[in-house]
Amino acid sequence: MKKKFILPMVLSSAMLVGSIPVSSVFAQPSDSSLAGNGQASKEWNEKASVPLFVKERFAEKFSSSTPTNALNYLKNNESKTGIKDPERNLKVKNVEKDELGMTHVRFNQTVNGVNVEGSDIIVHFNKDNEVVSVNGRMNDTIDNVDMDTTASISSEAALKTAKTSVNASEELTYEPTAELVVYPFEGKNNTAYKVNVNFMGDEPGNWFVFVDAKTGEVIDQYNGLMHADEQTQKGAGKGVHGEHRELHITQVKEPNAGTKFALADYSHENLGGIVTYDAKNDYTSSNDTVYMGNSAAFISDYDRAAVDAHYNSEKVYDYFLNEHGRNSLDGNGMAIISKVHYGNGYNNASWNGRWMTYGDGDGKFMISLSAGLDVAAHEMTHGVISHSANLVYRNQSGALNESFADIFGALVDDSDWEMGEDIMAPExxxxxLTVLRSLSNPNGVVVSNEQRRAYSTNGGVYPDHMDEFYHMPTTVDGGGVHVNSSITNHAAYLIAQDLGREKLGKIYYRALTVYLTANSNFSDARMATVQSAIDLYGEGSEEEAAVNAGFDAVGIY
Ligand SMILES: [Zn+2]
Structure with a gap:
């Protein structure tokens, strides 16, 4: 039986006024005697990291919002935060100032200077240089004295093992990387190399492999390639909808070839360009070239997919810049690169950490995937996520990664709350099968993958409540990253019914860039969005109440 209920607004907003923890991951200790994370530590799971949310009632004031003062705060408040010896155990990762004048100092947990994977802490200053909250995850099972973080094998050896382990193709997208980390896995803290191997081909991968730095064994691995969907069918694909598009292009004069026109847009200030490539219907990237035309009009059938990719990229860029003041995916003007005509009849689109890739579709299940503005926004949001919360792409953090990509997909392509309605083929x-997913009515869409359906308790449709959560092993859909994202998608949809799209976007963008961390789960997402609503609209506001009501309705507390 599905349980759905919405708390009365008065109750849900009243809950945050007092100093009683609202949930096990949301502690408000300050002037009371409640332990900072005592209750929280009971809840948490195999990664042994302790979720933390300390909210100050009487903020501590500093002369400036610097990493040093963030550390000073943590040193003065060890018992409150539960973070022991912060000077020794934390390393500054970055500092960001937001549009409210707040400053957010992000730290990695470290052991002997080595980063603990997935454990980061954020200290938040308001505009008056007062520390108002601290959140994130700390691994409190690590004994600093005993943990040996030296490597016995070389990073080259780890790279080699990793490549073999994931069947990497010869042609890698970029130089693989290997970073020494502490990797908590199945109750044990391992000194490991985190190896990233990225390749395209017919089974593209952006693999993260954790190789034991002592024994050289593979501890764990996952594919972080972010697909629109994993369904693959082969066949022939053609054509997009034929709309007239205004484009920004570049005229190129070549000595012997006369004048050509490139789908390269350098019209935006402080942006490395919006550039669209032709992947030429194969699975390698070595012969990809900037999409060129002989005239300024790109009107052939083959041009259509490229025209849409180029046009939609700019739309998404404009959205993040105009709505959120974010300059490109990394917030720092990185070039936006799309590749079209990837593979043959390929029913997928992806973000590989560096660029977007769009297949042409097989013409039966899908048409050119670049035709979907929501698909482009989804893939590009993955880029924004990897440069902000960097949510780990498996289980609940992975489902959040997918969900934020869908939510911003629906916010940019704002005519409906469906994903993929413009890329489904007639058949x-x-x-x-008219959409890929629906934020308004997840239950109205059948999960297209049979293997995933096997884990359903609701007849194989997308879930819209925690009662219908798909409990999957990480080997299937990364533990349900595409499937379970529907639950938080639906919460966002419900919130937007109360507040409208613009406020939903403000709240979710803030949650993503200011509060969420690598291993955040669904409850953390509630905490992060509620706190963002409070920051933006005030304690006890209708916006705060609407966010609480949205998460209540899908059973996330
Ligand atoms: Zn995705």
Whole structure:
């Protein structure tokens, strides 16, 4: 039986006024005697990291919002935060100032200077240089004295093992990286190399492999390539919808070839360009070139996918810049690169950490995936996420990664709350498959993958409540990253019914860039969005109440 209930607004907003913890991951100790994370530590799981949210009632004032003062705060408040010896155990990762004048100092947990994977802490200053809250995750099972963080094998050896382990193709997208980390896995803290191997091909991968730095054994690995969907069918694909598009392009004069026109847009200030490539219907990237035309009009059938990718990229760029003041995916003007005509009849789009890739679709299930503005926004949001919360792409943090990509997809392509309605082929539509996912009515869409459906308790449709959560092993859909994202998607949809799209966007963007951390789960997402609503609209505001009500309705507390 599905349980759905919405708390009365008066109750849900009243809950945050007092100093009683609202949930096990949301502690407000300050002037009371409640332990900072005592209750929280009971809840948490195999990664042995302790979720933390300390909110100050009487903020501590500093002369400036610097990393040094963030550390000073932590040193003065060890018992409150539960973070022992912060000077020794934390390393500054970055400092960001937001549009409210707040400053957020992000730290990595470290052991002997080595980063603990997935454990980061953020100290938040308000505009008056007062520390108002601290959140994130700390691994409190690590004994600093005993943990040996030296490596017995070389990083080259780890790279080699990793490549073999994931069947990497010969042609890698970029130089693989290997970083020495402390990796908590199945109750044990391992000294490991975190190896990132990225390749395209017919089974593209952006693999993260954790190789034991003592024994050289593979401890764990996952594919962080972010797919629109994993369904793959082969066949022929053609055509997009034929709309007239205004484009920014670049005229190129070549000595012997006359004048050509490139889908390269350098019209935006402080941006490395919006550039669209032709992947030429194969699975390698070595022969990809900037998409060129002989005239300024890109009107052939083959041009259509490129025109849409180029046009939609700019739309998404404009959205993040105009709505959130973010200059590109990394917030720092990185070039936005899309590649079209990837593979043959390929029913997928992806973000590989560096660029977007769009298949042409097989013409039966999907048409060119670049035709979907929501698909482009989804993939580009993955880029924003990897440069902000960097949510780990498996289990609940992975489902949040997918969910934020869908939510911003729906915010940019703002005519509906469906994903993928513009890329479904006629045959799929005739069979009732008109969208990939729906934020408004997740239950109305059947999960397209049979293996995933096997884990359903709701007849194989996308879930819209925690009662319908798909409990999957990480080997299937990364533990349900595409499937379970529907639960938090639906919460966002419900919140938007109360507040509208613009406020939803403000709240979610703030949660993503200011509060969420690598291993955040669904409850953390509630905490992060509620706190963002409070920051933006005030304690006890209707916005805060609406966010609480949205998460209540899907059973996330
Ligand atoms: Zn995705």
């Amino acid at each position: 799929a539509k005739a069979n009732g």
